Amino acid sequence: MDINLFIVQFFNALFFASILFLISSGLSLIYGIMKILNLAHGALYMLGAYVTFTVAILWLGMSWYSMLLAYLASILVVAGLGIFIERVLLKPLYNKPQDLQLLLTFALIFILDDIVKMIWGAQYRAFPKIPGWSIPVGDYQIPIYFILTVFIAIGVGLFLHWFFTRTTYGKMVRAISYSLETSSILGINTDRLFALSFALGAGLAGLAGGVAVPLYTASPGMGGDAIVLSFAVIVIGGMGSILGAFVGSLIVGFSRVFMAILFPVFEIALIYVIMAVILMFRPTGLFGMEMRERR
Amino acid sequence: MTEVSESRRDWVKLAGAGVAGLAVGYGLGFLTAPERVVEKEVEVPTEGLPGIPDEPLKIGYIYFMTGTLGTYGTNAAAAIELAVEEINNNGGILGRKIELTSKDEADRERVLDNISKMVQDEGAEIVVGLDSSGDALKVIPLVEEELQIPFIVTHAATPKLTECAKRKYIFRISMYEEPIDIMAAQLVKELYEGEVSVVANIGPDYAYGYDSWAIFSGKLKELMPDLEFLEPIYTPLFTTDYGTYIDQIKGSGADLLFSSLWGGDAATFFKQAVAKGLFDSVKVYMNAMLGATDTLEAIGNDNVPTGVDVWGSGRYWFLYPPHDVYPLNKAFVENFRRKTGSYPPYVAATSYTAIYAVKKAIETAYVMKGSWPEVDDIVSALEGLTVPGPMGPVYIRPEDHQGLYDVFWGRLKKGSPTYPMPILDDLVIYPPGKVFPEPLTTMVSC
The missing domain is CATH 3.40.50.2300 (Response regulator)
Known part of the structure; x- marks a missing residue:
């Protein structure tokens, strides 16, 4: 492989990992704090894609400025919906068997798919063009938007790190994820933090959809396909760990891209082989153990 | 590339002229075809023809209606509804109205069960549909041995469906790969x-x-x-x-x-x-x-x-045959757009044609028999039938039950x-x- 091809492929892997991280960080966060496996996370990602498409293309017309507003709109709309889902739908189920939460989030996939169909129709929705120009690397090209995606993912990672280690809210959220009972005895308003956490996770899904949609083709049901690899990511990285989501995304991203080149038959299979091996030797994932010990 | 582009352009022009010629031929042939416009209400005697059952004819369809592939089913369903509205507004098939029932192919575990259900519980006499080739192959034993009703595939494209063995009840109206x-x-x-x-x-x-x-x-x-x-x-x-x-x-x-x-x-x-x-x-x-x-x-x-x-x-291109010489395609494109706001994709044209194939086969069989045809009569009438569809006339080859068109x-x-x-x-x-x-x-x- 010539060096230029190696560079662009390395970058392809990094880009793919970035998208995975944007999706899986929210999923992992909600699970880590609330112990809710939100099966509808992919549907929230889809909604983010549609909101960004609507604001940036249908309302404002494509520009970097409108993209930025569209991202913000996606985060707010989907986070707002997250608060509604948590307060109205999930809260009554907290003291019931966990199957009911799973069932509810599963049902939400279909409900949100249908809502998208009602609002935007069943046809494909896509950006007229991938925004920005491309940077040449020898004979190859890297679209600037791919690079932007990587920076957004890194930015989100840094933001989450700052939020959980430096802000009072973040510290309280971590406290309830270690022990809900102790935290509420200490006077932390767990209700409000649950809503905040779910909103944050949902907002991340919204942003992921918004960042992804200019490159992809949006259609109802797109969330289902996005979510499967994200589950692999958080199982590998450790459910509930943002660092785990980060490392898991890199592992999945790089293994996929380099298997596609070297041994295409195992392109997808390898990801699940890695997942199975990690589950065998470290059932909580690479970075999941820490949390369990402290709980 | 550029040196030969002139000759290529000539060739393409020539091909274009051929297309136009063919299309004119089709156009002339089908100018007399009944105009299909949704709004048009025609008084057709619903009584009078002997041997026509009173209850509506139920046709079932199954496509991916949800999930990423849901657009296929949504478009197919819209086209099927369009055909049924047109036919029913013109008095139905020999005076018998069509009623629809449907299932979601995205319900992966229950594709076969759901087809059986449409036929055995909901009374579908004919079924159309199937997006997935895998499903189409799985359905063969069910339809051929158990259900034994005309089943018209309108999308799934594997050659194995029609070309590996002659089926009795299964037809495919859509082009295969x-x-x-x-x-x-x-x-x-x-x-x-x-x-x-x-x-x-x-x-x-x-x-x-x-x-x-x-x-x-x-x-x-x-x-x-x-x-x-x-x-x-x-x-x-x-x-x-x-x-x-x-x-x-x-x-x-x-x-x-x-x-x-x-x-x-x-x-x-x-x-x-x-x-x-x-x-x-x-x-x-x-x-x-x-x-x-x-x-x-x-x-x-x-x-x-x-x-x-x-x-x-x-398997269909909405501008072919050209609208000026083939009004059926023009009407279909306009009516489909009026109904859905979109230009019709191929799955719309093939599912629409399937419903008209059913109509034409039943009418043909009725002429031969003098009463509402049995399953075997409809199957025989479908074999060798030519039905005008938006994609031009479709000939159902009797040897393999495969629809042929340009x-x-x-x-x-x-x-x-x-x-x-x-x-x-x-x-x-x-x-x-x-x-x-x-x-x-x-x-x-x-």
């Missing part, structure tokens, strides 16, 4: 001999992708044995990031790229390929499924690259300002006799 891929190889030979040398493939990672490449490359090797064929690339369904494959193809030195990617995947791949400059090195791109309006809408007018010949095909490949052009999406232009049309294999033969292994 083999004639499209064979024509692609013939077109490469006719237009690009001496201009391309290295051939690559990117297709979906399941039977359809493998079969398409086997047919196209098999035929092309036969026609142009000196070409170099690269190891084909297959990508998982609903891949969102094609960057890796695009750079791989670019690095391989391929100048002809064949693809059987479809739907949103075809659009996502194409847009990323444009952004990553794939068409600086690939000179001819042929996608067997690009001629789908929904895919083209997702690609958009701004993504039509220059300096590369992009060819697309499919095969097209067209060159991608900007559709603006007339159309919101790129369109296929410079259409090259081959009549079925030139590209359909003999009945019950196929290049894929049965």
Whole structure:
């Protein structure tokens, strides 16, 4: 492989990992704090894609400025919906068997798919063009938007790190994820933090959809396909760990891209082989153990 | 490439003239066909014909109605409803109204059960549909041995459905993949001999992708044995990031790229390929499924690259046969747009035609019998039937129950300002006799 091809492929892997991280960080966060496996996370990602498409293309017309507003709109709309889902739908189920939460989030996939169909129709929705120009690397090209995606993912990672280690809210959220009972005895308003956490996770899904949609083709049901690899990511990285989501995304991203080149038959299979091996030797994932010990 | 472009243009012009000629012929032949306009209410006697049951005729359909493939079912359902509205507004089939019942093919575990349910519990006398080739093959024993009712497949494209054995109750009205891929190889030979040398493939990672490449490359090797064929690339369904494959193809030195990617995947791949400059090195791109309006809408007018010949095909193209000479297609496109707001994709045209095939078969069988036909009478009438559809007349070959109609490949052009999406232009049309294999033969292994 010539060096230029190696560079662009390395970058392809990094880009793919970035998208995975944007999706899986929210999923992992909600699970880590609330112990809710939100099966509808992919549907929230889809909604983010549609909101960004609507604001940036249908309302404002494509520009970097409108993209930025569209991202913000996606985060707010989907986070707002997250608060509604948590307060109205999930809260009554907290003291019931966990199957009911799973069932509810599963049902939400279909409900949100249908809502998208009602609002935007069943046809494909896509950006007229991938925004920005491309940077040449020898004979190859890297679209600037791919690079932007990587920076957004890194930015989100840094933001989450700052939020959980430096802000009072973040510290309280971590406290309830270690022990809900102790935290509420200490006077932390767990209700409000649950809503905040779910909103944050949902907002991340919204942003992921918004960042992804200019490159992809949006259609109802797109969330289902996005979510499967994200589950692999958080199982590998450790459910509930943002660092785990980060490392898991890199592992999945790089293994996929380099298997596609070297041994295409195992392109997808390898990801699940890695997942199975990690589950065998470290059932909580690479970075999941820490949390369990402290709980 | 440029030196021969003049002669190529002439050739395309010639082909275009041929198309126009054929189309005029069709147009004249079908000018007398009943006009299908939804609003038109015609008083048809609903009583009087002897031997017609009072209760409506129930037709079942099954497509992917939800999930990523839900657009297929939604479009097919809209077209079926359109056909049924037209027929019912004109008095039904021999005075008998049609009623619909439907199931979701996305309910993966219960495809067979749901088909049985429509027939046995809900009283469907005829079933149309199926997007997935896998499902179509699974359905064969159920329909042939147990249900024994006419089953018209309108989308699933594996040759194995009709060409591996003669079915009794199963028909397929839609074009299958083999004639499209064979024509692609013939077109490469006719237009690009001496201009391309290295051939690559990117297709979906399941039977359809493998079969398409086997047919196209098999035929092309036969026609142009000196070409170099690269190891084909297959990508998982609903891949969102094609960057890796695009750079791989670019690095391989391929100048002809064949693809059987479809739907949103075809659009996502194409847009990323444009952004990553794939068409600086690939000179001819042929996608067997690009001629789908929904895919083209997702690609958009701004993504039509220059300096590369992009060819697309499919099972129906909404501008062929041309509207000015073939009013049935014009009416269908207009009515479908009125109903859904979109230009009809192929699955709409084939499902619409299936309903009219049922109508025509029942009417034909009734003439012979003098009373409402039994299942076997309808099956016999479907064999050898020619039904005018939006894609032109469709002939149902009796030997294999496969619908035959013109095969097209067209060159991608900007559709603006007339159309919101790129369109296929410079259409090259081959009549079925030139590209359909003999009945019950196929290049894929049965």
